[in-house]
Amino acid sequence: MLKVGIVDDRQIDLDKVIGIASQMEGVEIIFATTSAEEAYEQIKKEEINLLIADIEMPHLSGYELADIIHSHALHIHVIFVTGNSGYAVHAFEINVHDYIMKPYTKDRLTTSIDRIIEKTKQAEITGRIYIKNKNDIHIVLKKDIIFIERTGRSTTIHTKNRAVKTYQTLKELEGELRERDFIRSHRSFIINIHYIKNFSLYAKNSFVVTFEGIEEKAMITKDKVDFLQENYF
Structure with a gap:
């Protein structure tokens, strides 16, 4: 539509x-x-x-x-x-x-x-992303990605139906995602703005993000919250 x-x-x-x-x-x-x-x-x-x-x-x-x-x-x-x-x-x-x-x-x-x-x-x-995981390649629809998290040397892509792990970096994945839909909310997270349900204060300059459809949470900086309020919400 x-x-x-x-x-x-x-x-x-x-x-x-x-x-x-x-x-x-x-x-x-x-x-x-x-x-x-x-x-x-x-x-x-x-x-x-x-x-x-x-x-x-x-x-x-x-x-x-x-x-x-x-x-x-x-x-x-x-x-x-x-x-x-x-x-x-x-x-x-x-x-x-x-x-x-x-x-x-x-x-x-x-x-x-x-x-x-x-x-x-x-x-x-063509709205899909190819996730490399050792010998496998997972095909994920971009619209299904809720957020992406970097932990240690691995990255987890949280979608509506599953979580996919990869060794690709956030920087590599960020370049394949549309800027309007996804933002780098924190050094360890990329989030899809369309699934955001709530921001909860975590520390002076950061918030916890909860999403529609899943229990897992992400982080976002205060600067990024201000940016979202000014340009999206």
Whole structure:
């Protein structure tokens, strides 16, 4: 399911995008607003795959929203739907997926969204990691990884269904995981943010992390908790 956020300060233009996107199979509208500031707050707390935005809006522009997404390495596609062609070159410098000029046809927008849906499907198919363990190679779906722990010379990958041990280092595994979903929470842990249930104070600058679905726990530093609160939750 492609999760979509929409922002346009003109209600009539917002309604047009909502009307088109809501009729597409495989699309779920998470938020739709005329306020760029509200869109920014929603991006921080909601998981979306696509932001459809006007560019010129009061206080905070669609270009600034896209720049935030780009600079924070968030895995969110952006489609600009705008009446201003002046930002086109700069838009593609920050990896904007598409730049659609108003007025536009229904097919123009649906074709662009369909391309993202296809990209997302391909990403899901290849969303796996190969774990080497002596003479064996375990194939683990990235979405099933809850957290990874380094203890001594070995590493344990805790998933929804099992725990897999390997001698691969956290640094080696970290390079294969999407930055938006996984963070290096502590020198000995990588955690999947989507399974976090609770933070409990452990010491002045660290917390214990509990997760949905398993009893095992991880550690996270205070700096990383602050980072998560500011950029994710």
